[in-house]
Amino acid sequence: MKQEYSIQLIRKELLGETCAVLTFACPEIADTAKPGQFVNLSCAYFLKRPFGIMSVDREAKTFSVGVRKVGKGTEKIIAAKEGEQFTVLGPLGNGFCFDGVKKLLLVGGGTGIFPIFFTAQYARENGIPCEVVNGYRCKQDSFLYDQFACSCENFHVTTDAGDLGIKGNVMAYLESMNESELEGTTVMVVGPGIMMRKVSEWATVHGLTCFVSLEQRMACGIGACLVCVCKIKAEQEGKEFVHKRCCKDGPVFRAEEVIW
């Protein structure tokens, strides 16, 4: 039976002024989490807050999440001190499917870069050739740059400001890629909606399988309350869309299913 776990914050690393990586001791999540899954983490307010899992350490029995301050709840979570207790539900959601994946192109933007890190970690551990493209606003905002650079051989960065990597957004890099190097690639993208939409359109043009990880305001995170739905193309004739639950049916969906 699944449980709500009481967990301790064992390490907090601030990333710039608005982000932090929080590491918690939790064997159950460390042992079972898959890339693309998330946890629902308590904060000082009523509802829990969902965060994509950034990494797990199966030996130390810990997992980490990246948090960006976007409201009062995330502000409280980032302000927590090492040793503080939280409660958590997880791992939640479906996660990415790696069945039949020969090589990967991972695209991250915003807080989506955190779950992309876990996905890259998984690819490395499972011998799946993997290329990563992260889009940042500027060099100062390029959190996890060093961690990606030293763990991924094939790592690229774009910045809106142009002060690190290629100037522009992730599309600037993707559009520079050769058709021949794309063959057989599966694309996984986590980031702002507009970015995921553009990348999935690009993947369609090139005939690539593409998965996206959708985000919506959530409550329970376990599929019971139906507040976090997203629009997915309906299979039934005459019907445009169905509402699927981001938390339980997703957050990962095949890009071609999504109505943006």
Place this chain on the structure above:
Amino acid sequence: MSISVKVGQVNLKNPIILASGTCGFGRELAEYMDLSKLGALSSKGLTLLPRDGNQGVRVAETPSGMLNCVGLQNPGVDAFLATELDYMVESGAGVVVNVAGHSNEDYISMVEKLDPYKDKIDALELNFSCPNVKEGCMVIGSSPKAIEALVSDLRKRTDLPLWVKLTPNVTSIAETAKGAEAGGADAIVAINTMLGMAIDIRTRRPLLHNNTGGLSGPCVKPVALRMVHDIYDAVNIPVVGCGGVSTYEDVLEFMIAGASAVELGTITLVHPTRPVEIVSDLEKYCEMNNIEELSSLTGTLELWR
């Protein structure tokens, strides 16, 4: 020592019922608890035809609670009968089926579709109180006369216990409860969510894309408790208390105020194992306080003069 309760003719092994709209048909929460330990489970509100619900943002957090505007997303009564009812029955919890219509005719059609399954259903919960749909529901539930007329019509069409779930968004919930009783309801369930709003000060737009939503959670408990007290005083049929129940002490408060059982749900969205923890807390409470029958607490409130 017993924590079993009766709501009219409906026997429940304990007073804990998962509230409609917070537990689907039980499948998701079954991963976190043994549903057979619950008194009952009230299904997601069903409509005659499938509904997609409202689009866009459906939730906003509030102090000690939340607003939602899901808008009765559900597979429709036919799909429920085909794929969900047996699951609820086999879960071992009591089965309450929540029925939400857009019109009197919708309620009539659904009750007629559900009546043949009376062996599998413990009670029908008539949802006259969803604040997130434009027709039916809360519109009917705001008028004691409209409630009485519809309940008395439905009463003729089924022997299943009819529980009427009332909205707090009225001047006097005692009056709407009396309407339900006059129509032949077997019990009153109170309260559904309170209509509320939240605004993004940067965009000057409502946070919810339906503009308004239903408020639930611990923040509504004092209002719900007062309303259960008012209803208990006003009618002679049992009351099922609902609104912000989060601990066994909350259950006891509602029972003392007059509730025969309680529904809870918003707390389950935060702590999914809480309902079964409350069941075992109630057992401990009865043992420690030498209470033979938990049901003996119902309506034992003594007011200050």
